[in-house]
Amino acid sequence: MTTDEKHFFREATLRICESLEIEKALHQCLLYIREFIPAEQMNFHVYHRDQGVVETVARATSKSGEAMSVRSPLAEEGRRQVVKQRSIRVRIIDRLGDDPVTGPVAEKLNASDLSGVVMDLVLEKTMLGVLSVFCTPGKKFDPGHIRLLYLLNKPFAIALTNSLRYRELMKLRDLLADDNRYLQDELQRLTGEEVIGSDFGLKEVMEMVRRVAPLDSPVLLLGETGTGKEVIANAIHKSSLRKDGPLIKVNCGAIPETLMDSELFGYEKGAFTGALSRKRGRIERAHRGTLFLDEIGELPAEAQVRLLRVLQEKEIDRVGGTAPVKVDIRVIAATHRDLEGMADQKKFRADLYFRLGVFPILIPPLRERKTDIPALVQHFILKKSREMKRATVPSPAPNALDRLMAYHWPGNIRELENTVERSLILNPGDVLLFKEVSARVKSAFTMRNVHNHMKTEESMELDAVMSGHIRRVLDMCGGRVEGERGAARVLNIHPSTLRKRMKKLGIPFGRKTGKRISSTIIS
């Protein structure tokens, strides 16, 4: 290369590398090389061999650069010629319109009468595409021009491949974003329907949701099974600043212990047999969104340690990974268990409990907000009728609502929803009687049902119930045992008896109890 050629190569390459948008780079380069070569227009083309089509992906004139996708199908002769001329890397064409390969392309670009140069762009023996340079009308390319253009072969090839990959990435990103929006909407449709009772039985709960939603603080949802903890988690996410991000749910009780780490934290390719490619865990998927940890009380001890680290450090370690990955998540946890009691009995890490329980919300059972039943019944009748594609939407019979209100709904809203669904299946008519609920009301008084209605084994244990009650009273009394305003007076037992019980049940003395997270709604 002569000194002039080196200078030309350097300056032209700088312009080619100036932008990932190939049309801009092409335009800048054309403006420069026009000082040396009579170039009217430059274009990039990609040949789709399976379809016999030349696609022009970018063009630049002295005025501007333009990204495009102009497809020019080749006739049989043109397709044969592409194969034949494979080893010729630069071709000079006196009249573009006359050549079976350039002819159809030049026609689409209004350049049939021009002469031009066509140069294959090859990297590591892979044919990437073609650069065509159209000559200024009335001028001709000479061997010196061709030599200069050929100097730029590699920079053009690298620019083309980078740009095409970049475009593909952008396309995939848009597709993913679109899929994500669609899936989030679907999820919202399936799970996060409107919160019925938000102005009545759940008024206080919704007030707390409104207060905590815009913050990034963790939220702990407490309540019996089927009370709507997931519905509330969804409402928090949807009213938060993260609403356009993902809401990722993890049912901690449903993932086998052996899979817990890889499900939560993901893994690197080759981390274990069968890890064929990198997989992001659910925590990482919740990046810039909300992670909903349902049944948090069931999280195995080892996973608790790792989750605590995530909450403290805001980063995760993929299984088999070498470097931690930063995550920006908001955590909502939910449980029907007495997490506080579990932490005391060392069945759940106390530090994790305190971390998650910054803002507890207790969702009351349906029996404590029976005023919501008519609206819920109406909501489920409408929802289920739609799902079942019923032509008409039935209504409850006159006395049916009384029957529903008399029952105490141990399975909460889920049980009510199932009852409505069953009733719709059994009654093809326009009136729903809910007769089976009367039978349930009666049998609810039998011992068997009393047993069934207890939510967990812990709550049936006398010690656990006693421990919970003593703790609540101590909370109310600021940890004081004795005296006028002490817990022993409230419990109507002797202070030494209370102390003995506290010792036996492992309840700490003093104000320590006051720090505990109350399981009632705080405002």
Ligand SMILES: Nc1ncnc2c1ncn2[C@@H]1O[C@H](COP(=O)(O)OP(=O)(O)OP(=O)(O)O)[C@@H](O)[C@H]1O
């Ligand atoms: N306030 C509400 N408005 C409308 N539907 C509700 C409401 N609360 C609960 N549901 C419905 O009741 C069913 C149970 O609710 P959800 O799954 O949120 O309860 P949960 O407390 O998370 O239960 P679990 O403890 O078993 O996970 C769902 O189908 C949900 O859509």
